[in-house]
Amino acid sequence: MGIAAMLGAPIKRREDPRLITGQATYVDDMKLLGMLHMTVLRSTYGHAQISSINTDAASQLPGVVAVITAQDLKNKVGNIPVAAPLPPHITRGMGRRLPLADGKVRFYGDPVAIVVAENRYVARDALDLIEIDYEPLPVVSDVEKAMQPDAPLLYPEFGTNVAVSMHPSSEAIDNIFAETIANGGVIIKERIVNQRLAPSAMETRGVIAEFRKSDSTLNLWSSSQIPHLLRNYLAEQLGLLQHQVRVIVPEVGGGFGSKLNIYPEEALAAFAAMQTGRPVKWIEDRDENLAATIHGRDQVNYVEAAATKEGRVTALKFHVISDLGSYLQFFTDVIAIAFTLPMLSGSYAVPHVYSRCDIVFTNKAPTDAYRGAGRPEATYMVERALDLIARAVKRDPAEVRLLNFVQPEQFPHTMATGALYDSGNYAAALEKALDLIEYDKLRAEQHQKRARGKLVGIGISSYVEICGIGPKGVAPFGLYESARVRIEQTGTVIVYTGTSPHGQGEETTFAQLISNEFGIPIEDVLILHGDTNSTPEGRGTYGSRTTAVGGTAVYQGSLRLKEKMKTIAAAMLEANPSDVSLEDGKFSVAGTPQKSVSFAQVAAAANTSNTLPMDIEPGLETTVFFEPEACTFPFGTHICAVEVDPDTGEVEITRYIAVDDCGKQINPLLVAGQIHGGIVQGIGQALYEEVVYNEEGQLLTTTFMDYAMPIAPYLPALELEHTVTPTLVNPLGVKGVGEAGTIGSTPAVVAAVADALGVAHIDMPLKAEKLWRIIHHQ
Amino acid sequence: MATKRSITITVNGQQHQSEIEPRMLLVHYLREILDLTGTHIGCNTSQCGACVVLLNGEAVKACTVLAMQAHGCEITTIEGLAPAGELHPIQTGFWEKHGLQCGFCTPGMIMSSYQLLKDNPHPTEDEICKGLEGNICRCTGYQNIVRAVQDAAEHMSTETSIPVSTQN
Numbered sequence: 001m002g003i004a005a006m007l008g009a010p011i012k013r014r015e016d017p018r019l020i021t022g023q024a025t026y027v028d029d030m031k032l033l034g035m036l037h038m039t040v041l042r043s044t045y046g047h048a049q050i051s052s053i054n055t056d057a058a059s060q061l062p063g064v065v066a067v068i069t070a071q072d073l074k075n076k077v078g079n080i081p082v083a084a085p086l087p088p089h090i091t092r093g094m095g096r097r098l099p100l101a102d103g104k105v106r107f108y109g110d111p112v113a114i115v116v117a118e119n120r121y122v123a124r125d126a127l128d129l130i131e132i133d134y135e136p137l138p139v140v141s142d143v144e145k146a147m148q149p150d151a152p153l154l155y156p157e158f159g160t161n162v163a164v165s166m167h168p169s170s171e172a173i174d175n176i177f178a179e180t181i182a183n184g185g186v187i188i189k190e191r192i193v194n195q196r197l198a199p200s201a202m203e204t205r206g207v208i209a210e211f212r213k214s215d216s217t218l219n220l221w222s223s224s225q226i227p228h229l230l231r232n233y234l235a236e237q238l239g240l241l242q243h244q245v246r247v248i249v250p251e252v253g254g255g256f257g258s259k260l261n262i263y264p265e266e267a268l269a270a271f272a273a274m275q276t277g278r279p280v281k282w283i284e285d286r287d288e289n290l291a292a293t294i295h296g297r298d299q300v301n302y303v304e305a306a307a308t309k310e311g312r313v314t315a316l317k318f319h320v321i322s323d324l325g326s327y328l329q330f331f332t333d334v335i336a337i338a339f340t341l342p343m344l345s346g347s348y349a350v351p352h353v354y355s356r357c358d359i360v361f362t363n364k365a366p367t368d369a370y371r372g373a374g375r376p377e378a379t380y381m382v383e384r385a386l387d388l389i390a391r392a393v394k395r396d397p398a399e400v401r402l403l404n405f406v407q408p409e410q411f412p413h414t415m416a417t418g419a420l421y422d423s424g425n426y427a428a429a430l431e432k433a434l435d436l437i438e439y440d441k442l443r444a445e446q447h448q449k450r451a452r453g454k455l456v457g458i459g460i461s462s463y464v465e466i467c468g469i470g471p472k473g474v475a476p477f478g479l480y481e482s483a484r485v486r487i488e489q490t491g492t493v494i495v496y497t498g499t500s501p502h503g504q505g506e507e508t509t510f511a512q513l514i515s516n517e518f519g520i521p522i523e524d525v526l527i528l529h530g531d532t533n534s535t536p537e538g539r540g541t542y543g544s545r546t547t548a549v550g551g552t553a554v555y556q557g558s559l560r561l562k563e564k565m566k567t568i569a570a571a572m573l574e575a576n577p578s579d580v581s582l583e584d585g586k587f588s589v590a591g592t593p594q595k596s597v598s599f600a601q602v603a604a605a606a607n608t609s610n611t612l613p614m615d616i617e618p619g620l621e622t623t624v625f626f627e628p629e630a631c632t633f634p635f636g637t638h639i640c641a642v643e644v645d646p647d648t649g650e651v652e653i654t655r656y657i658a659v660d661d662c663g664k665q666i667n668p669l670l671v672a673g674q675i676h677g678g679i680v681q682g683i684g685q686a687l688y689e690e691v692v693y694n695e696e697g698q699l700l701t702t703t704f705m706d707y708a709m710p711i712a713p714y715l716p717a718l719e720l721e722h723t724v725t726p727t728l729v730n731p732l733g734v735k736g737v738g739e740a741g742t743i744g745s746t747p748a749v750v751a752a753v754a755d756a757l758g759v760a761h762i763d764m765p766l767k768a769e770k771l772w773r774i775i776h777h778q
Numbered sequence: 779m780a781t782k783r784s785i786t787i788t789v790n791g792q793q794h795q796s797e798i799e800p801r802m803l804l805v806h807y808l809r810e811i812l813d814l815t816g817t818h819i820g821c822n823t824s825q826c827g828a829c830v831v832l833l834n835g836e837a838v839k840a841c842t843v844l845a846m847q848a849h850g851c852e853i854t855t856i857e858g859l860a861p862a863g864e865l866h867p868i869q870t871g872f873w874e875k876h877g878l879q880c881g882f883c884t885p886g887m888i889m890s891s892y893q894l895l896k897d898n899p900h901p902t903e904d905e906i907c908k909g910l911e912g913n914i915c916r917c918t919g920y921q922n923i924v925r926a927v928q929d930a931a932e933h934m935s936t937e938t939s940i941p942v943s944t945q946n
């Protein structure tokens with residue numbers, strides 16, 4: 001392949017050879033000399049007072065080196081970090097905790113004690129020897145019950161479970177609703193549950209901590225999406241200086257937001273290493289992962305919409321109730337407020353949008369960012385509302401969407417929610433999807449099949465989401481990204497990125513950017529990430545930001561070095577720098593193309609320096625920080641066709657079309673991979689997945705037997721297409737694609753099933769038994 | 779600590795003799811005693827398939843086999859699927875078709891695909907999906923995994939269709 005064709009090329013990934021041969025190194029693949037193993041004793045109660053802990057027997061088990069409880073951490077280890085504590089209560093400490101439960105446990109899986117031992121079997125055995133007396137407390141696991149005045153309280157000193165309550169006056173919006181009805185319009189109202197999910201990366205979390213007492217340095221390997229943030233906050237939590245902590249993120253087996261966090265076990269492994277003077281490894285078991293790694297979603301939403309009799313939406317009104325679980329993890333408190341509320345107008349030009357919001361503690365695991373983080377919830381509400389309106393005005397859901405879209409010439413566009421959308425062409429994506437699935441024909445077939453008693457349905461979702469996060473001021477730390485680009489004497493380009501890819505493939509896409517810019521083979525480019533001692537301060541990989549923000553930093557770094565190389569080449573060629581250009585790996589002079597020096601020759605000259613003029617600084621290295629001025633708003637339309645078996649209630653997805661617009665694509669093979677995976681996670685939410693607690697706060701979904709993950713035989717062939725509406729927010733014109741599939745798919749699947757059954761709405765997951773009951777009116 | 783027992787296992791063509799606790803799982807034996815860390819642990823309740831290896835040529839979930847049970851057996855792990863420096867056509871298929879993202883499920887997927895293609899060298903899409911129902915991938919949505927196995931099937935059948943007399 002010509003190098004000029006690098007951008008937009010579906011080249012296969014450079015990270016794969018190590019992964020397909022078993023040579024990649026994940027945290028659990030590492031051994032350090034003298035390494036101990038840590039296990040965590042967790043609460044089996046949803047809410048209880050700890051009246052006593054006896055660790056004697058565990059400590060005496062041969063092979064056990066230490067048993068640690070909250071008492072040991074006091075004044076030595078700080079609380080679990082929270083990125084943006086919100087007033088009034090969280091700023092005063094509500095929902096904050098030490099890494100081990102101090103006097104009280106508040107969810108099934110709450111860590112109570114740790115054991116460190118010579119091997120993992122002994123460490124596991126010792127857990128059974130720790131004696132704890134619990135006094136059970138009343139449990140509240142239902143978020144709406146938790147809001148009641150007589151609910152059991154997780155934090156009695158605050159007198160409520162509601163951490164933040166935003167209830168602006170609804171007078172104005174109520175007037176619009178009344179006006180719409182007076183004018184012959186329609187209104188709809190629905191309670192919509194967005195159930196709790198377990199992110200379930202296939203690699204569970206894992207940590208190794210190593211502490212050198214002589215100079216108080218901590219090396220911490222962690223399966224994380226955020227090496228620098230982890231380093232910064234962990235240092236503070238442990239009372240160390242930032243430079244005393246080095247975080248290394250080796251191969252990471254998936255994150256989906258669940259590793260965008262600073263967890264108790266990171267501080268605990270570090271503390272244990274500091275106490276014992278030996279390296280300590282902790283690897284999470286799957287049951288711990290399902291119980292105590294963050295969960296996602298978990299909102300109960302009340303949705304109301306008003307529309308003209310043609311289906312033009314005049315107003316949307318929402319009450320968003322976000323279930324925080326029992327404690328705050330890094331972004332727990334801001335998911336609904338920062339990512340759900342701004343997206344509550346979807347891709348529609350709705351003049352009035354009102355939302356009230358409550359974020360509430362319950363006796364469950366903390367929720368936090370899970371693929372889409374707040375946007376899937378918003379999209380689901382808005383898309384369900386559009387479907388309900390279409391039903392109310394008896395028009396096709398596609399028509400109602402076309403009637404309400406923000407139009408391409410209106411961008412950049414400030415929505416009624418206040419969100420500023422950069423670009424979009426929503427009708428184009430929808431129409432393309434309709435064409436691909438031959439919508440009219442499909443609807444006609446549906447009528448015929450229905451006449452024969454078949455339960456067939458079609459669902460549409462026209463989503464929009466926020467990516468490329470994010471501008472100044474949206475988080476307490478700047479959400480910039482960084483790249484250090486270095487060109488070695490031999491002409492090899494090494495990029496140290498502040499992002500932390502873990503499956504997304506930026507070792508390939510970033511190399512494509514460099515290869516394209518310099519006209520050198522991709523083999524001459526190396527992309528390094530995940531070590532806070534060598535990479536510049538970065539913010540990590542999440543929020544579909546790695547290419548839009550991190551890729552731009554890489555690109556700008558390459559531009560800077562290209563300029564410097566031109567100056568050097570000009571000196572070598574005795575020409576004017578402005579006459580020198582770089583093409584296909586050669587610097588040449590305008591008008592005399594035979595006068596040229598190669599990329600490698602310039603790299604050698606810069607690095608050896610002896611032949612450089614005195615006014616040129618030796619070396620080729622630069623560090624760039626890129627902070628976007630605004631976010632990007634990728635969009636698309638997904639259409640799903642289903643058939644429900646009336647005898648079993650099972651759903652078969654018969655067609656699935658996705659037309660996504662993530663702006664320019666650097667590597668379409670990888671873009672498609674992200675969309676495939678995203679769609680299937682969204683289908684998983686729609687049809688199968690749900691974290692379940694009982695009334696006593698016991699977790700019932702503790703293994704993959706009970707938590708139903710999508711597997712290959714359940715799934716349809718996905719048909720993908722795209723439109724390209726570049727963004728002006730970054731020079732690459734890319735928007736982000738990691739979460740789009742998940743955001744777009746869920747509403748399409750639910751709409752299709754509701755359509756098949758001829759009902760307005762069914763809460764997820766749409767399991768066979770639930771559907772069978774609806775079909776048979778049970 | 780329980781008394782140790784002696785076992786002999788041949789892994790990737792190499793014989794190993796070890797003293798181990800009888801309760802040690804095969805997956806821990808491979809990973810921790812032999813340092814063959816390509817075999818992963820994703821669930822330890824026999825659902826995810828990240829730990830699949832071949833035991834006497836048949837795919838098993840190494841998290842549900844005791845190392846003792848493999849005494850006297852031949853094991854093949856992802857590290858031994860192809861001679862050093864070469865790729866098995868299934869590995870190539872996963873690479874060509876972007877059948878992996880984070881790669882954590884991949885060794886198990888590849889070993890299960892090996893079994894699948896051994897039983898059925900020309901599987902349909904549905905048969906591939908069915909054959910991989912014991913393997914969970916959270917990243918790829920399986921679409922490209924199916925393509926990877928199809929790609930492998932094509933290449934394996936052309937390779938084996940070369941008459942033996944003309945080989946080498």
Ligand code: FES
Nearest residue numbers: 820821826827841
């Ligand atoms: S680890 Fe063996 S099946 Fe999951």
Ligand code: FES
Nearest residue numbers: 879883915916917
């Ligand atoms: S590639 Fe990540 S779990 Fe399959």
